[in-house]
Amino acid sequence: MLFTRRLMLGLAMAGSMASALAFPAIAGEGPxxxxxxxxxxxxxxxxxxxxxxIKEFNETHPNVKATAVYxxxxxxxxxxxxxxxxxxxxxxxxxxxxxxxxDMQIENELTNLDSLIKADGTTKEQFLGQFFPALQGNAVIDxxxxxxxxxxxxxxxxxNADKAKEAGLDPNKPPQTWAELTDWAKKLTKREGDxxxxxxxxxxxxxxxxxxxMETLTMSNGGRYYNEEFGGEVYYDTPSMxxxxxxxxDLIAKHKVHPxxxxxxxxxxxxxxxxxxxxxxxxTGSLTYVRDNAKFAYKVAFIPRNVRNAVPIGGASxxxxxxxxxxxxxxxxxxxxxxxxxxKSGWWSRATxxxxxxxxxxxxxDMVEFLNKNPDAKTAVEQLDVAKPWFATYKTVPVxxxxxxxxxxxxxxxxxxxxALVAAQxxxxxxxxxxxxxxxxxxx
Amino acid sequence: MxxxxxxxxxxxxxxxxxxxxxxxxxxxMLLALVWLIPFLWMGVATLRPAxxxxxxxxxxxxxxxxxxxxxxxxxxxxxxxxxxxxxxxxCTGILLVQFFTITLAGFAFARLNFAGKxxxxxxxLMQLMLVPVLLIxxxxxxxxxxxxxxxLTGVMMPFFASAFGTFLxxxxxxxxxxxxxxxxxxxxxGLFQRIRHIYVPLSMPSFSAFAIISVTSHWNDFLWPLMxxxxxxxxxxxxxxxxxxxTAEGTQAWGTIAAGTLMVIAPLLITFLIFQKRFISxxxxxxxx
Numbered sequence: 149m150l151f152t153r154r155l156m157l158g159l160a161m162a163g164s165m166a167s168a169l170a171f172p173a174i175a176g177e178g179p180x181x182x183x184x185x186x187x188x189x190x191x192x193x194x195x196x197x198x199x200x201x202i203k204e205f206n207e208t209h210p211n212v213k214a215t216a217v218y219x220x221x222x223x224x225x226x227x228x229x230x231x232x233x234x235x236x237x238x239x240x241x242x243x244x245x246x247x248x249x250x251d252m253q254i255e256n257e258l259t260n261l262d263s264l265i266k267a268d269g270t271t272k273e274q275f276l277g278q279f280f281p282a283l284q285g286n287a288v289i290d291x292x293x294x295x296x297x298x299x300x301x302x303x304x305x306x307x308n309a310d311k312a313k314e315a316g317l318d319p320n321k322p323p324q325t326w327a328e329l330t331d332w333a334k335k336l337t338k339r340e341g342d343x344x345x346x347x348x349x350x351x352x353x354x355x356x357x358x359x360x361x362m363e364t365l366t367m368s369n370g371g372r373y374y375n376e377e378f379g380g381e382v383y384y385d386t387p388s389m390x391x392x393x394x395x396x397x398d399l400i401a402k403h404k405v406h407p408x409x410x411x412x413x414x415x416x417x418x419x420x421x422x423x424x425x426x427x428x429x430x431x432t433g434s435l436t437y438v439r440d441n442a443k444f445a446y447k448v449a450f451i452p453r454n455v456r457n458a459v460p461i462g463g464a465s466x467x468x469x470x471x472x473x474x475x476x477x478x479x480x481x482x483x484x485x486x487x488x489x490x491x492k493s494g495w496w497s498r499a500t501x502x503x504x505x506x507x508x509x510x511x512x513x514d515m516v517e518f519l520n521k522n523p524d525a526k527t528a529v530e531q532l533d534v535a536k537p538w539f540a541t542y543k544t545v546p547v548x549x550x551x552x553x554x555x556x557x558x559x560x561x562x563x564x565x566x567x568a569l570v571a572a573q574x575x576x577x578x579x580x581x582x583x584x585x586x587x588x589x590x591x592x
Numbered sequence: 593m594x595x596x597x598x599x600x601x602x603x604x605x606x607x608x609x610x611x612x613x614x615x616x617x618x619x620x621m622l623l624a625l626v627w628l629i630p631f632l633w634m635g636v637a638t639l640r641p642a643x644x645x646x647x648x649x650x651x652x653x654x655x656x657x658x659x660x661x662x663x664x665x666x667x668x669x670x671x672x673x674x675x676x677x678x679x680x681x682x683c684t685g686i687l688l689v690q691f692f693t694i695t696l697a698g699f700a701f702a703r704l705n706f707a708g709k710x711x712x713x714x715x716x717l718m719q720l721m722l723v724p725v726l727l728i729x730x731x732x733x734x735x736x737x738x739x740x741x742x743x744l745t746g747v748m749m750p751f752f753a754s755a756f757g758t759f760l761x762x763x764x765x766x767x768x769x770x771x772x773x774x775x776x777x778x779x780x781x782g783l784f785q786r787i788r789h790i791y792v793p794l795s796m797p798s799f800s801a802f803a804i805i806s807v808t809s810h811w812n813d814f815l816w817p818l819m820x821x822x823x824x825x826x827x828x829x830x831x832x833x834x835x836x837x838x839t840a841e842g843t844q845a846w847g848t849i850a851a852g853t854l855m856v857i858a859p860l861l862i863t864f865l866i867f868q869k870r871f872i873s874x875x876x877x878x879x880x881x
Contacts, residue, residue, distance in 0.1 A: 183822055196669060215822070215824070216824075217822045217823075217824070218824070218827075218831070219818065220814075220818055220831075220834060224818060227815075227819070228818060228819055230729075231728055231729050231732045231819050232732070232819075234729050234732070234733060235729070235732040235733045235735070235736035235737075236733070237736050237741050237742075239822075
């Protein structure tokens with residue numbers, strides 16, 4: 149963006165005249181026009197599915213005209229939403245990664261939904277009661293509702309059942325502990341001399357995914373990686389995190405059953421589909437893709453534990469940004485309630501592989517029939533009993549990257565786990581400093 | 593006559609029998625091959641039927657049963673003619689205004705004398721050091737205040753002036769002998785006539801070099817158009833393409849992505865193939881290599 153202010157001001161005149169024709173019409177009479185920002189966390193087919201969903205909404209709600217606006221990855225969506233709010237053009241609703249809500253609430257960028265819930269004649273408890281309890285942690289901040297769960301996930305262990313049988317393992321009794329998983333991975337790794345032709349296990353590590361997998365491993369190692377009550381503290385340099393990262397690194401460096409280096413999510417799922425990796429840890433959001441593409445029998449199982457069974461939730465919630473006119477706010481609320489209804493969230497779940505956050509979705513006839521045909525879709529829902537909220541702090545993305553950068557160095561063989569976690573903790577403390585100075589360290 | 597001999601026919605006489613040019617040619621061809629592989633893979637992946645599965649995805653060998661399904665899928669997911677039109681409007685719009693602004697600004701810095709000229713010029717150059725991402729929020733706020741949010745003009749506006757282009761034109765204009773201008777002055781040519789008939793025609797190589805850099809960078813820009821544009825029918829190619837390439841928790845349909853990518857780069861690629869010689873010579877004569 150190279151410009152000088154003087155030239156720009158001069159050109160602004162010409163520009164605004166030229167654009168007068170392209171200027172979006174201001175809604176007077178007729179339906180309330182609203183924008184819904186949505187990221188595409190899955191492949192392009194879903195962009196079309198989203199179009200179908202919004203079209204149906206507009207047909208059944210003549211008073212509202214919603215437009216689905218594609219906004220890139222989860223991280224890009226946050227950038228675009230923030231920029232739009234600052235520029236005074238907030239969208240009416242956004243499908244926002246569930247762990248960004250706290251950060252946005254701290255920055256006063258979210259609408260508190262309590263009054264909208266109250267205006268409908270329901271209580272907060274009734275409203276939240278529709279959703280799985282594990283999802284409420286990321287939707288409720290200081291006892292107020294700020295987000296409505298829309299599509300959610302948990303990590304799962306995917307197993308190539310054919311390869312397991314081949315190696316003399318019973319795919320109906322998947323590994324339940326890290327020790328068993330390591331043992332399985334050793335048996336499932338095939339070598340020709342020094343060259344590995346089949347990896348026992350692969351775990352993705354790319355921005356966003358890497359932090360989520362680290363959280364998964366730490367939690368199953370008994371840990372708690374951030375302060376769920378307060379946005380200013382993360383626990384990177386802890387025994388549970390050190391054990392988790394050391395085990396992950398051991399799979400690569402010691403046991404040589406995991407491909408070396410930080411592998412992105414799509415590469416991990418591709419290597420599972422191609423038979424190059426016999427087991428993978430991946431989101432339930434990838435389930436539909438695996439189901440459609442696997443040419444072999446596969447199983448999905450809980451993430452094995454070292455200390456306890458526990459996983460973080462993932463996925464996205466619907467939010468209403470701050471600074472919206474009342475009329476648009478009301479229209480957005482109608483859209484959000486419609487999208488999270490049992491029928492619609494069930495439909496979206498079947499299309500994507502994410503689970504439906506609304507518990508009643510699992511009682512709809514379509515869903516019952518679907519689960520009978522695809523019992524693998526049940527695993528993630530069952531795992532919700534041990535699921536906990538997703539990492540959320542002040543400046544979530546930078547704090548997450550503080551950890552991810554160091555984990556990548558370890559997986560690439562450039563750093564030792566302990567050294568990396570000390571560095572990650574230090575960097576994160578630095579990132580969180582301004583918030584702590586304003587809150588926990590601001591003494592009377 | 594072998595292929596190599598034919599290639600050397602054009603080499604200067606004196607060097608024709610030396611070993612170094614041959615090595616150079618061999619290295620160039622090797623590099624060209626390495627460069628070509630992703631393109632070949634993209635072509636093969638585009639035509640590969642989905643029934644081949646992901647297993648054969650990494651193979652370069654074309655499938656025996658090529659299919660146009662992927663192209664059809666990509667075509668249906670994205671409104672590519674519309675995206676191409678939008679990108680073309682953005683790139684040509686920016687370029688036309690830039691030609692105007694960089695010519696005048698370059699001329700001012702090269703030939704006019706005014707107070708603080710050097711200081712202003714350095715301030716100008718300093719903009720080259722700003723990371724564009726840093727300016728997203730202030731630029732977007734300004735664009736929204738001007739009523740240009742969600743318009744193509746809004747996408748173009750921050751680029752109407754270019755520090756790099758101004759620098760390039762200043763260098764080009766300074767290289768033109770002042771005697772030519774003096775002659776025109778004697779004939780009674782005004783300021784704009786001198787620019788129009790002397791400076792502009794003699795700086796054509798620099799203009800085309802700048803045009804290439806400007807068009808390719810705006811053709812590929814993703815984040816800024818993503819910020820400004822909401823309406824699906826105003827998306828440029830990059831944003832339209834990323835609808836089916838961006839993933840977080842899911843996975844990718846490589847065939848469709850390859851087909852989509854091919855459609856996005858095709859216009860630029862074809863333009864380059866047609867104007868190849870001119871492109872290269874403009875870079876050589878404008879001193880950018």
